[in-house]
Amino acid sequence: MNYSRIRLLLLKNAFLSLVLITVYGCNSSDSQSEQKISKAEAKNYYNEKTEVKYAKGFTIDYFSHYKIVNIFGTSGQAADTAKYLLLERGTARPEGFSEVQLIEIPVRSMAVMSSMHVGLLGFLGSENVLTGLANLQYVYSSEVIKMIGARKIAEIGRDQGLNDEKLIEMHPDLLMTMGSPGAKTQHYQTLEQAGIPVLTNSEWIENTPLARAEWVKVVAALLNKEEMVNKKFAEMEKEYNRIASLAAKVKDKPTIISGLNTKDAWFLPGGGSYMARFFNDAGADYHWNDVKTDASLPLNFEAVYPVALDADIWLNVGFDKNDTKKGILAMDSRYGDFKAFKTGKMYSYNNRVNERGSNDFFESGTVNPHIVLSDLIKILHPELLPDHQLVYYKQLR
Template sequence: MRQLLYLLAFSVTLLGCTGKDEDSKIDPSDYADVELKYAEFFRLKQKGNDFLLELLDPDTKDVVQSLEISEKKNERVICLTATLTGMFCELNQRNYLIGVTAENQLHDQKLKQRFRKGKVKEYGDFAQLSLERVADAQPNVILYNYVNTDFPHKEKLEKLGVKLLIVNDWLEAHPLAKAEWIKVIGAMTGQFEEACNLFSAIESRYNATAEKVKNMNEKPTVISGNLIGGSWYAPSGENYFGILMKDAGGNYRYKDTKGGKSLALPIEKILEDNQETQIWLNPGVSKWNQLLQLNPHAELLPASEDAIYCYSAKTNLFWEESAFHADYMLADLAHIFHPEMDPNYSFRYYSPVRK
């Protein structure tokens, strides 16, 4: 009975929201295409100050979801992905957020203050999402990353006008494609021009760093990832991190591997292929003793203590910001690979894994 009362109250509140039936009446030809330079898994169309967001299937590139975004509509967003949460913060539009995954995953101090004041709530992983709590919060939109699990209470929430948007920014291959998703958040918050300007600045800094290291004579050999279970998981050469290592002037051992997904390699192959590897990135820990506990084979790799780097000491900042600040990511990696560029460089995310 209590759940029914929540749903009845929620349905009255959301009568003015765009529901599933209304989406079928949207005519995309009424909108002009917004130019996207890198992103492949969404499209934006604009009509005055209003937008039409189309989310695309990663395999077929067909439109699978759409959202009308009106400047007259105050979106109330539950954001269950750290990367997009960071974009709201970067655009100083925290007031749109009414829910996140977990407080202990937040880095942004102003968003933490809103959490402590009760303006932002914690909802946990979407698979355990409470229908009553969501109904009580009255969101317009829930943003989440796709996994092979149905969204709980999906049909009930959609009937009530809540848009459940699958965000595939994490599947984008190019680092600047991930960054370009900030245009989506800019459109949702009335900050589209600011988002475009921010993206242009990120792109400019990224390309400037890539150009600077392009003709470096020395390109250190690099391995990334670590042993999880019985396999070593590392990015493919066409994965966004594989592209980052290349653009930062590194010689990644598996740069010629295809596809955007991670490689799962046996430890024997890792040891065989990397006896002369100079730098090890992203082992998943910040201390040497933790690394040995996670991977007893660590001492068999030749990368020295001063040449193993990870973001684990700044995990929340990394996940909240690095996806759209590809410029900062590239700068960190470039200075790891080529410290002579600036001996006094201050790393944004990375630090050495030391004893």
């Protein structure tokens, strides 16, 4: 018997068995890993979803472990649309979205470019995720001001732009900016290359108060706070519609004028604008309501003067919290001819302006349209809301 040959065969068989066990074990391990991933993805993360009812500038779609958010610009063109993949942290990126901007959720740290974005976070009680602001001066939220004092929030603006170096050093989970989605600047490209996703907030394209307020749902999707936003938005929406229905029943609508003449023109809200919708829902008779544009109307003083002469109430007059009737008259003596000036029915939205110069009308006012509307109804039809005290608006003395 050839013992050497038998020994060689046994060694070959042992080696082959070892290879098979190793391969099988690896394949089994890979298979189990894949099963874990697939089970994670199969899990329904989103028992609570949010629906977009009023806003035209964004959509949110829900899938097993990710969301797709589309932000639209004013042009309606594909080039002016941004798509974002909101992916649950620790799960696999789905196929077919390799070119889509990825944002891992829930977002843990966020830098923002506008105080309006602060208002969105405040609505959700999520100021704690804020780590960067374009300008630390212009903020109204007392909670955020405390965070600034504690050096928890950095200034990310510089020379009317962005401090890229500071942002890259901070490396927030997300930068929320303003403008149109199609306007990709070098700043944003640099940040995205550094692994900082940039999301464009285009709430300014909306032409109704509830539509602008609804942008809080984008932030809720980033933070996985759909349950909270659904509850709070529904309460606000219900109250807005309730008080708007009161004003809709009035027969006598006061005539109004809005704004002030500047050096170049008197800019009035177009009849299809956000502010004009406030006027309409508050029961006002607005002369330019039928000019259906959401843009401002740049008119000269002579075109506005005949309407302003007889307007019952003058809204949105003044630029500063310290404005007075005397100060307004000093700007142009012709203001003294206005009926509203003579009766003293002049109101500005500068009631909540802090010592930093930040106006809360543009911060929390955006997500509290029911309170803004209550102010306007109190001014136009005080009998409808006898117990309401003005919050954002005040009468000039």
